[in-house]
Amino acid sequence: MQASTDTVGSEYHALLARHDAMRLRRRMLGQDRVPEPDSAAAVPYDGAADQRLIEAGLPLVTPFDVLIGRLYDEMFARRPSLRRLFPASMEFQRSHLARAFRYLIGNLHRPDEVAAFFGRLGRDHRKLGVRPVHFETFEAALCVALRDTAGPGWSAEAEQARVRMLRFAVAAMAAGAEATLAEPAYWRGTVVGHELRRPDLAVVRVRTGEPYPYRAGQYAAVESPLLPQAWRQYSLACAPRPAHELEFHVRQTGTGGVSEVLVAHTRVGDTLRLGPAQGTMTLDDDGARELLMVAGGTGWAPVKALLEELALRRAGVGGGAGPGVRERRGVQLFLGARSREELYDARVLSRWADRHRWLRVVPVIGEGAGRGGGRVAEAVARRGGWSGHLAFVSGPPAMVGATVAGLTAAGVPAGQLRYDPVLDSPAA
Secondary structure: OHHHHHHHHHHHHHHHHHHHHHHHHHHHOOOOOOOOOOOOOOOOOOHHHHHHHHHHOHHHOOOOHHHHHHHHHHHHHHOHHHHHHOOOOOHHHHHHHHHHHHHHHHOOOOHHHHHHHHHHHHHHHHHHOOOHHHHHHHHHHHHHHHHHHHHHHOOHHHHHHHHHHHHHHHHHHHHHHHOOOOOOOOEEEEEEEEEEEEOOEEEEEEEEOOOOOOOOOOEEEEEOOOOOOOOEEEEEOOOOOOOOEEEEEEEOOOOOOHHHHHHHOOOOOOEEEEOOOEOOOOOOOOOOOOEEEEEEHHHHHHHHHHHHHHHHHHOOOOOOOOOOOOOOOOEEEEEEEOOHHHOOOHHHHHHHHHHOOOEEEEEEEOOOOOOOOHHHHHHHHHHOOOOOOEEEEEOOHHHHHHHHHHHHHOOOOHHHEEOOOOOOOOOO
């Protein structure tokens, strides 16, 4: 049964790839007609007004478990073929959608930020084989689920606000997907290294057959053939390398999920699929501000990539710090872990600290340092004087939240904080 499902999935993605190639060719030849601009779409979206309406009705449909369960039941009933685009277990997908709903509703008063976020999401969703017609089915199913879940307390006005919100997000996703037709929907990579640093943590090296475009500090969705259609995001732990070799640090967070597959059941020679790189936790090019980096657990991975890029810049190799600008910034790194044994990359870190005088490392060891994050945030706050720094924060959600809140309270402007939205997720 699994082989049959995989074959159907492969044929579907091959068909989509041919379809995208034809669309790209028509566009390059000038044969694609550009649709006339929609006058309604030209009106700026008043996200704040819809946000007020939606939040007022939230008690009717939260927690989202029942709503999302009804949504997927309705969607698969309307279009059964959609089921194959999803993993066998829907638990993570349901939680992921609930988090997306919370993010969308909570940030609707910042429509530009939401549009940028969902544009990147649309680019990433190409790997799943999602097409515009699927969004139409999703919208219809959501309306049914909202009415059924909310019952007699639901209003047409609130439903229309949610539809406008959904269409705004979907339009951004469609634009993000359309803008990236020239790139692959996903990349295939071969595992060339698999090293267990602890029983629950592996450093996995992957080589792609073609260039994989990304910047230090970004992350990618990874899929194993052992769990088809189950994609999980992991930070890239190295700066771009000429040999197309990538590095991921994976901690097993539960049983039966992608993290267990990558840590316990993946071997050299296995094939993985990678979605396009995402994330905004990247270095700037002006080289003007000193750098603060804060990491906990496998949050060390993107910081390691950033430090690699800085070392390359200082050596005059790779991405520079802008025309005529020499990279001279120093880095203060706070690295949190519950015990010294959890510093799984300690040898590399020690070697870098000895070799590079511009890098100062402050280990923060103790209960909660890596997961809860309180001690790391407190250590950063005690040091103080960060208002002129460019700050990067990566790690468990609680640590990131506490550290960002502390830096904001200490006067670090939002424009000088680099961290990707971190949402709690179930074990995977």
